[in-house]
Amino acid sequence: MKLLLVRHGETFANDAQRWSGSQDLEITNLTENGIEQAKKLATWFKTNNFIPTHIYVSPQKRALDTFNLAGDHWNIKPNIINELKETSAGNFEGHTWDEIEELFPQEADGFRFTRNWDVVTGAETELERRNRGVKILNIALNHTSKEDIVIMFCHASIIGNIVAAILETPKLWGIRTRNTAIFEFELEPEKWNDTSREKNNLTLWRILRFNETPHLENEDKDLSNLGSQI
Secondary structure (H helix, E strand, O other), rough: OEEEEEEEEOOOOHHHOOOOOOOHHHOOEEEEHHHHHHHHHHHHHHHHOOOOOOEEOOOOOHHHHHHHHHHHHHOOOOOEEEEOOOEEEHHHOOOOOOHHHHHHHHHHHHHHOOOHHHHOOOOOOOOHHHHHHHHHHHHHHHHOOOEEEEEEEEEEHHHHHHHHHHHHOOOOOOOOOOOOOOEEEOHHHHHHHOHHHHHHHHOOOEEEEEOOOOOOOOOOOOOOHHHHOO
């Protein structure tokens, strides 16, 4: 099975370096640049004759719009699932970091160096994020065969948690996920839970693309101060 994770196109919040999350706000809509990114992704899919067997999409507008622009030509009905929504940033959503420090100083102090979402009012906890990443991976593994091609249109932070589940790492890695970036993995669903030496068989588990945007010219905006959720 091939599993592709695709982040949505650029939003006004991304461009202004404002925190995004599980809410659909006016500032989380796609910019003109984000629309163009999704259209270029569609062209790349067509050029490479990429056709998925299964499509899953976050119900949030920015992800749905990206799918409609990039994948509408497939004429395949997507599965819209809440599990792919962006992780909730609670009080931080819609704000710049400077605004967060002014409005929520105690939470900002507790979060600044630890990146511990458990201290942010209304945010999805670290355990909830982790569990959701595992659940999404299991959705892909349990509803497909080895010949299937699965694509998921979603968001930066939840992609990080899905990647952690795929790599079975206890750490959550900081990934500066690009807009419309592609993460592509090759997995063997029937042997995923095999505890024999097959777990070390490199022909069964492959990373084919990781945070790549082959459809775009190089884009290198500095988003490091907000982590992966903007």
